Amino acid sequence: MNDSIGAGASRPPGMADRATLERGWRKATWRLIPFIFVCYLFNYLDRVNVGFAKLEMLDALKLSETVYGLGAGIFFIGYVTSGVPSNLILHKLGARRWIAIMMILWGALSAAMMLVTSPLSFYGLRFLTGVAEAGFFPGMVFYFTNWFPAQKRGQVMALFMSAIPVSGLVGGPLSGWMLSHFQNGQGGLAGWQWLFLLQGLPTVVLGVAVFFYLSDGLRQASWLTPDEKAAMQAALDRDEQGRAAGSHAVHSFGAVLRNGHVWLLGLVYFSIQMGVYAINFWLPSIIKALGVQSATTVGWLSALPYLFAGVFIIAVGRSADARGERRWHLAVPMLMALVGLLLAAHFSTNIVIVMVGLTLATMGALTGLPMFWPLPAAFLGSAAAAGGLALINSLGQVAGFVSPFLVGWIKDATGSTDTALYILSSVLLVGALLVLRVPARLVDR
Structure with a gap:
């Protein structure tokens, strides 16, 4: 600490302030991101593990593809109707408390999916988990x-x-292993029941940890020095002032509802999520339909597209920040997802080309998610951000209902997912074109 103080004292004031700011950002990144990353990992596992459970669950409970698609999608009815009020509660109650409460609840509900015995109980638990x-x-x-x-x-x-x-x-290899390892009904539970239980309970533990680990904001962050807090707050204030000076800045929830760019971005996010949820809920089934029967092998093959997507997301995120450009860093991955889905649909009997297509689709669609959120955050003022971001997220999450239900219905009607993949490709094309209608001056910096 003494060395850093001495080094800072020998620098010009502006350079010393910048060094303090960078040190604060670095501390915040290492303190917050790994832990939140793990929380979001289990959030996503709890949301989409039904795609793997489906491999056994449908036969065990005598459910149709349409019932599965509706059950997978009904989660998002609860999600969409509760998104805005939940985020407004977070704004009032504080992130630490509300996130802890949410995680404990959804972890318990996700584990309770092991108790499903009928379509009605399937729908009910999925809806409550979405809430x-x-x-x-x-x-x-x-x-x-x-x-x-x-x-x-x-x-x-x-x-x-x-x-x-x-x-x-x-999750792919883990879920595949769970289905295979517990296929003999250990403990009186089927493999799909163990999957829900073992992937839901860790979320409850993490929810308790959130309460003790997270800080609500800079003021409560005891792990930052006063100088680091001051430098980071000054950067946030400058950012807020920059938005306030812009002619398109939005500073109230009422203004959010009247802003055309907010609704346009909601449509863009809807199109991204149509592709994302088709992949999340149907990737294991598409791979199995290629003739792969082992749940473990399906799990490992399902992991490959996500491996490439993880590397691609980080690379595109760094490029977007380095160039200060947002629209093309979103539109190009969306177009890549479109091409991938078309390949998977057109060459649906060729396992190599289908896997290449699914990998491109996963890379593009999942990269679209983090590349999307800096756009609305660039013009939503702090007073409008909580409700505005939740509204856009809720609009996009409607796709979570439409996409799996559409794919399931088409699969039952035609015996194949190919037509659904063509439709989803068209939706991604429309979304990419809408991205480019957002003025660059509004989102680039």
Whole structure:
């Protein structure tokens, strides 16, 4: 500490301030991102593990593909209807308390999926889990605005949301192993029941840890020095002043509802999520339909697209921050996802080309998620951010209902997912074109 003080004293004031700021950001990144990353990893596992459970669950409970698609999607009805009020509660109650409560609830509900015996209980638990999870992701996006200014958020969001491909990378083999290992009904439970139980309970533990580990904001961060807090707060204030000076800045929830760019971005996020949830919920089934029968092999093959996606997300996030450009760093991955889905649909009997297509689709769609969020955060003022980000997230999450239900219905009707993949490709194309309608001056910096 004495060395750093002496070094700072020998530098010009501006350089010393910058060094203090960078040190504070570095501390915040290492303190917050790894822990939140793990929380989001289990959030995503709890949300999409139903895609692996489906491999056994449908036969065990005599459910159709349409029932599964509706059950997978009904989660998002609860999610969408609860997103805005949940994030407004977080804004009032504080991130630490509300995130802890949400995680404990959704972990318990996800584990309770092991008790499903009928379509009605499947729908009910999925809906309640969606209600419990609704505020977590938009709450985290809002939480980061209390620590990092706009020019840092591309990389921060990329690090945070790399939990999605990691959840696929880890969750695929893990889920496949669980289904295979517990297939003989150990403890009186089927493999799919063990999957829900063992992936839900860690979230409850993490929820308790959130209460003790996270800080609500800079003021409560005892692990930062006063100089670091002051430098980081000054950077946030400059960022807020920059938004306030912009003619398109939005500073109230009422203004959010009247802002056309907010609704346009909601449509863009909807199109991204249509591709994302098709991959999340149907990737194991598409691979199995290629003739792969072993659940363990399906798990390992499912991990490959997520491995490449994880690397790609970090690289694109760094590029976006370094260039201060947002629109093309979002549109290009969306177009890449489009090409991947078209390949998977057109060459649906060739396992190599299908895997290449699914890998491109996963890389593009999942990269679209972190590259999207710096756009609305760039023009939503702090007073509007909590409700505005939750509204956009809720609009996008409607795709979580539409996408799996659409794919399931088409699969039952045609015996194949190919038509659904063509439709999803068209939606991604529309979304990419809408991204380029957002004025660069509004989001680039």
